[in-house]
Amino acid sequence: MKLEAVEFNNTPQSLRNFQSVFDSMVPGDHEQVVYCYDKVTGLKAIIAIHNTVLGPALGGTRIWNYAHDRDALIDVLRLSKGMTYKAALANLKLGGGKAVIVGDVHQIKTEALLRRYGQFVDTLHGRYITGPDVNTNMHDMVVIARETQYVQSLPGAQGGNDDPSPFTAYGTYLGIKAAVKKVYGTDHLQGKKIGVEGVGKVGAYLVAHLCKEEAQVYVTDVVPERLSAIARAHRVYIVQPDTFYDVPMDVYAPCALGATINDATIARLHCKIVAGAANNQLEEEQRHSRVLFDQGIVYVPDFLINAGGLINIHTDLYHTYSRELAYQHTEAIYDTCLGVLNRSEKEKIPPLVVAEQLAEERICSVQSALRRA
Ligand code: NAD
Numbered sequence: 086m087k088l089e090a091v092e093f094n095n096t097p098q099s100l101r102n103f104q105s106v107f108d109s110m111v112p113g114d115h116e117q118v119v120y121c122y123d124k125v126t127g128l129k130a131i132i133a134i135h136n137t138v139l140g141p142a143l144g145g146t147r148i149w150n151y152a153h154d155r156d157a158l159i160d161v162l163r164l165s166k167g168m169t170y171k172a173a174l175a176n177l178k179l180g181g182g183k184a185v186i187v188g189d190v191h192q193i194k195t196e197a198l199l200r201r202y203g204q205f206v207d208t209l210h211g212r213y214i215t216g217p218d219v220n221t222n223m224h225d226m227v228v229i230a231r232e233t234q235y236v237q238s239l240p241g242a243q244g245g246n247d248d249p250s251p252f253t254a255y256g257t258y259l260g261i262k263a264a265v266k267k268v269y270g271t272d273h274l275q276g277k278k279i280g281v282e283g284v285g286k287v288g289a290y291l292v293a294h295l296c297k298e299e300a301q302v303y304v305t306d307v308v309p310e311r312l313s314a315i316a317r318a319h320r321v322y323i324v325q326p327d328t329f330y331d332v333p334m335d336v337y338a339p340c341a342l343g344a345t346i347n348d349a350t351i352a353r354l355h356c357k358i359v360a361g362a363a364n365n366q367l368e369e370e371q372r373h374s375r376v377l378f379d380q381g382i383v384y385v386p387d388f389l390i391n392a393g394g395l396i397n398i399h400t401d402l403y404h405t406y407s408r409e410l411a412y413q414h415t416e417a418i419y420d421t422c423l424g425v426l427n428r429s430e431k432e433k434i435p436p437l438v439v440a441e442q443l444a445e446e447r448i449c450s451v452q453s454a455l456r457r458a
Pocket of ligand 1: 288
C-alpha cells in the first residue's frame with residue numbers, strides 16, 4: 086500500500102491535474118491508451134503505450150486495487166514512460182509500455198480473467214508486449230500466453246527466458262562497480278562497505294556478487310527469514326531496518342520498495358554512492374536527485390542500473406537466446422553508467438538529468454532518421 090501512495094506523490098502535478106483522458110496523455114506525450122473491460126470476468130485493465138519509436142512497447146502487467154480509476158491511469162502512464170527511458174538508455178530495440186489490471190489480486194486473478202486480458206493484448210498485434218510485475222508472475226504469463234504470443238518472462242522449462250532477477254542483479258552489481266570506479270578510481274569492491282536494503286529476489290543475487298568480491302556487505306529486510314537465509318549463505322552483517330540509514334557505508338543499494346530516498350533519509354545517509362535495483366527510488370525525482378548531487382553523493386539512476394532484466398528479454402526477442410549471451414549483453418550497463426557519471430561531472434548536472442537527456446537524444450535521432458528514410 087505504502088509503495089503506491091508514495092509513488093502517486095511522486096507524480097508530477099501536470100499529470101495529476103488532467104481534466105480529460107486525452108489531457109492525461111499530453112504531459113508524457115503518450116501514443117496510445119487502451120481501456121479493456123469484460124463483463125463476464127470482471128476485467129478492468131488499462132494498457133499504456135508510451136513510445137514505439139525504438140521498437141515495440143514492452144512492460145509488465147501490474148494488478149493493484151487502486152482506490153480510483155484515475156490512480157490506475159496515472160500509474161500506468163508514469164510506469165510506461167519509465168520503460169521508454171529504460172529501453173532507450175540500454176540501447177535496446179524496444180519502446181515503453183505498461184499495463185494495470187484494477188482489482189484485489191486475491192479476488193480477481195482467475196484463469197478466465199487473465200486469458201481475456203491476453204486477448205486484449207493480442208488485439209495490439211505486438212505493439213505492446215507484456216510480462217510480470219507487481220502481483221503477477223511467470224505462471225500468470227503462461228496463462229496469458231494461451232491467448233497471445235506477445236508475452237515475455239515465461240518459465241525456462243517452457244522455452245521462456247525465466248526470472249529476470251539474476252540479470253537485474255548482475256547489472257546492478259556492474260553499475261555499483263562503475264560508480265565505485267568513478268568515486269574511488271578503481272572498481273575493486275574488496276573492503277568496500279555496501280548496504281543492501283531488501284534481500285528479496287534481486288537483493289539476494291546482488292549480495293552473492295558483492296560477497297564474491299569480498300565487499301563488507303550490510304543487509305536489512307523487513308522479513309526476518311530472508312535475513313537469516315542470506316546470513317546462512319554469505320558472510321554479511323545484519324542491520325535492523327530502522328537503523329539502516331545511520332550506518333556509515335560507501336554504497337547504499339536500495340533493493341526493496343520505491344521512494345526510500347527522501348528528505349528524511351537523505352539527512353541520515355552516510356554514503357558516497359546510491360546505486361541499487363529498486364524502481365522509483367527518489368521520492369521527488371528532480372528535486373532529490375539535485376539534493377544528492379549538491380551533497381556530493383553519486384546517484385546512479387534506477388532505470389539505468391536495473392535494466393538487466395529487460396536486456397535479458399531483449400536478448401530472447403532478437404537473438405538466439407542463451408543465458409550467457411544475456412549476461413554478456415547486460416555488461417553494457419557498466420560503460421553506460423560510467424558514461425553518464427562522467428558527463429554529469431563534466432556538465433555539472435545530476436546523473437538523472439544526463440540519463441534522461443541521453444534517452445531522449447537517442448529517441449529523437451532515431452525518429453528523425455526514420456522520418457527522412
Ligand atoms: P522482492 O519482492 O523479491 O524483494 C523485495 C525485498 O524487500 C523483500 O525481501 C522485502 O521483504 C524487502 N522489503 C520490503 N520493504 C522493506 C523495507 N522497508 N526495508 C527493508 N526491506 C524491505 O522484489 P525484487 O524482485 O527483488 O525487486 C526489488 C526491487 O527492484 C523492486 O523495487 C523492483 O521493482 C525492482 N526491480 C526488480 C526487477 C527484477 O528483475 N526483479 C527488475 C527491475 C527493478
